[in-house]
Amino acid sequence: MNKSSLSYKDSGVDVYKSNMFVKRLKKIAKTTFRPEVIQGPGGFAALCSIPKKYHEPILVSSTDGVGTKIKLAMQFKCYDTIGIDVVAMCVNDIIVLGAEPVFFLDYYATSYIKIDAVSSIINGITEGCLKAGCSLVGGETAEMPGIYNDEDYDIAGFCVGVVEKTKIIDGRKITDGDVLIALGSSGPHANGYSLIHKIINDSKTDLQKTLIRGRPLMECLLQPTRIYVKNILTLIEDIDVHAIVHLTGGGFWDNIPRVLPNHTQAILEESTWEWPEIFKWIQKSGNISRFDMYHTFNCGVGMIIALHPSLVDKALQAMADSGEIAWKIGMIKTSSSNDRVVINP
Known part of the structure; x- marks a missing residue:
């Protein structure tokens, strides 16, 4: 979703429609913004400050995809739920350390961009971010004909969270009888x-x-x-x-x-x-x-x-x-x- 991410010159998508699409994505992403977001989608990178409530903040990161579940999503043209999945797989890995997810980025690659499909996926990602309380601050949407065939696509996510150093949950406190x-x-x-x-x-x-x-x-x-x-x-x-x-x-x-x-x-x-x-x-x-x-x-x-x-x-x-x-x-x-x-x- 960064400025360089959405190129339609090879897909035959009307430029006017693609511009409207980018604006719509920015608007959708903005609904997830936390107060810490300084700059979201549209630039070359996003900016986000660390929440002020932390005295000794430790950054926690996770990246993941949805594996071959995506084959079923493609088969039945189900795009929105797979967007929730990609957020969940990342934020659920972060919460195990006691960390609060702060922002999320997505990566979507396909042979050619179908605006309706991408919109549904972003809607799902947005819903996932709202459920997790983190901001969708950007991502990459790439056309890769020759790498992906027909309507094939893949999706991955990346999330960063914060935890107080003294409150990291890592299993060291586990004792007999827990x-x-x-x-x-x-x-x-x-x-x-x-x-x-x-x-x-x-x-x-x-x-x-x-x-x-x-x-x-x-x-x-x-x-x-x-x-x-x-x-x-x-x-x-x-x-x-x-x-x-x-x-x-x-x-x-x-x-x-x-x-x-x-x-x-x-x-x-x-x-x-x-x-x-x-x-x-x-x-x-x-x-x-x-x-x-x-x-x-x-x-x-x-x-x-x-x-x-x-x-x-x-x-x-x-x-x-x-x-x-x-x-x-x-x-x-x-x-x-x-x-x-x-x-x-």
């Missing part, structure tokens, strides 16, 4: 879609006719990733959270150990929750083992929060008041085992 609280996901989010595509192709599933609790499978699979930022920011204002895990690629086995100190182990109780139907369909249709399901998918758990047992009831109530589906999923114990995560059936 309780683990789960926050529900909205579906697969943006992980495991290469396997999902294989299942769909092998089973020749009709995504529009196959229903999951009355909803087309396609709709369930394109459900946008939940953005947990505002609710977690509210939680950590009042509660001393020891660690936060974002269940993304690598699932339970790879992500939970990222925050575990040496000689600790996370014990999860599978009986505390029921997998949403979409994950039951994936497992059954793909004949996937329990181990691989937990290695590839979030299985209904978007975030896991570690905290002292005395704070569990308060945290669960706070999450319920925020509209999150939250429950006690397990605990931390001292262990020298090589198995950093155990999920009891």
